[in-house]
Amino acid sequence: MLLEIQKKIRQMKVIRMINRLPITIKVTVWYTTFLLILLATLVVVSFLITDSFAISMSEQELKKSVNDIVTGEEDYEPFDEGVQLLFYDASGNLQNGKVPDSFNIEPSFSESVIREYSNSGSQFIYYDSQISDGKYQGNWIRGIISVNGLKQKLSMISIALLVICPMIIIIISLGGYTIIKLAFKPVKRISKTAIEIGCNYDLAKRIELEEGNDEIHQMANAFNEMLDSLEEASQHEKQFTSDVSHELRTPISVILAESQYGEEHIESLDEAKNSFQIISRQSKRMSKLVNQLLEISRMDRALEVEKMEFNLSEALRSMIVDYRSLAEANGLALIERIEGDIYIYGNKMMVQRVFDNFFTNALKFTSTHIIISLRRNQQFCYLSVEDDGPGISEENQNRIWERFYQTDYSRNKESNTGFGLGLAMVKKIMKIHDGDAKVETKQNGGSIFTVSFPVVKS
Structure with a gap:
């Protein structure tokens, strides 16, 4: 029993030693061993026959x-x-x-x-x-x-094999080792780059390899693409943290200032009410911001969203009824151009959120009217909300979908009390629905916000 245990221990040590060897040596030893056995068998058989x-x-x-x-x-x-x-x-x-x-x-x-x-x-x-x-x-x-002469000739061939085989083994082993080492050189470079990234936290560093299309180069390209995504996510995270800090700094400062002022200087009930109103407004602003951030965060983590087939035309007409009075109260005309019986597969509440964001933005910036349209082709339907406001410059048309981003005129407009999260939420919802969102500015002013949904074939 003791001898069997010792034998197993020795076997485990051998296995550990083999595992410590580089892959190039393992592979070289593997095929060299089989080649040696094959050639030795050939020589022995040649002598025997x-x-x-x-x-x-x-x-x-x-x-x-x-x-x-x-x-x-x-x-x-x-x-x-x-x-x-x-x-x-x-x-x-x-x-x-x-x-x-x-x-x-x-x-x-x-x-x-x-x-x-x-x-x-x-x-x-x-x-x-x-x-x-x-x-x-x-x-x-x-x-x-x-038969002596023929035997001698055949024996010479066997002897020649005996002499040549070791040379063949050496040449093939060294050549194979060199080829394997060169083939695994990119892997070594990948490991080195990964270690450098881990030590220096430098997500901008990339794996640099010569041109090639083998499996190792494909793996390196996949790593580089992953690093691109990680770097982009890291930049978004930094920007997100910076923007959240910026948005929260003002209301927190106001609340602290009002609290300190109330503690030290307020002497009448009217002054106290005024300070509480300021604190309440800033607290609601912070609460709204946090709720929107939580909602976007839930969308980021959501793997599955409950979806169902529904009539987008009817849902849109129902929402327009609710929003028409709001437009008329602001002295705006609401024009609808909606094709009937367009069905999509999605989350009805999220789709309503998309329309709500588009309509709210149009309500802030339009001058005289808002045009709501829904049309379809063979594969997609297109929901558009058009205003006649100042429009959006070309350089800002891609950035408005980023979190917390607001154009200059949007920030300065008194009626705009948003945080720049609505369009970011629209972009996320459309991604969940396998659709797209875009904006264009008309030549005579005004913007057209459009989202596209895959339609259900009737």
Whole structure:
């Protein structure tokens, strides 16, 4: 039992040692081992089959040479491609040909049988066949071939393999190791870059590799894209924190100032009421900001939103009824151009929030009228809210969708008490609904805010 435990411990140590080795060495050792086994097997097999292969080839050549003469396909020649051919009469007397020096055996013929003979280190095989017709009928043809020469040639091949195989193993191992090392060089660079980013918190750093389209380059490109996203998220986070701090600084300062003033200087009930009203207004402002931030945060984290198929045309007409009185109270005309029976698949409350943000913005900045339109094509429907206000410059048309961003005239307008979160919320909602949001400014002034929803095929 103790020996088995010790054996397992040793095995675990070996495994740990192997795991510490670089991948290049592991892979090189792996295929080199199999290559070594394969080549060693080849050399051993070549030595083992040399004798049998030499005899087999000699037998084939011997039979062919003798039978060609017996059948008359070829004329008799004493020597034919390594085979010595002897011509005997019916009584066994040698008529033609020369017996090899080491082949000391009395003629004893056996039809079509290959036999072996060894003498003083020389090995022969011989084959007899009797002529069955013609003027030489009854005579014998004996073929004799020495297998020593062919064995030596085959042995030389085996020895050559034995010498060449180690060289082949060395060349392949070194070449493979070099190729693997070069192939994993980008991985080393990726690891180095990742460590530098982790140590220095430098999300602007990127993995720099030469041109390539293999799996490692694809992985490096994926890492770079991930770093782009992380850097962008980090920048948004910093900007978000800065903007929130900026938006909260003023109401907090006012509340603190009023509280301190009330504690030290207020002497009458009217002064106290005035201070409380200021504190209440600033507190409500802060509460509204926090609620909007929480709602956007929930949208950021939401993986699934409850959706259903509903009639956007009817929902929009119902909302316009509620908003028409608000527009008329501000002296504005409300014009609707809505196509009927347009169905979408989405969250009805979120879609209402999109329209509410667009209409509220139009109400702030328009001069005479607001145009609400809904139209569709084969794939999408387009909800637009158009005003005749000052419009939005081209440089601001992309930035207005950012959190807390407000154009200069928007910030300075007295009626605008927002935080610059509404359009950011619209962008997030449209992303959830696989749609898009955009804005354009008309040449004669005014803006058109448009969102697009995939329509349900009827």
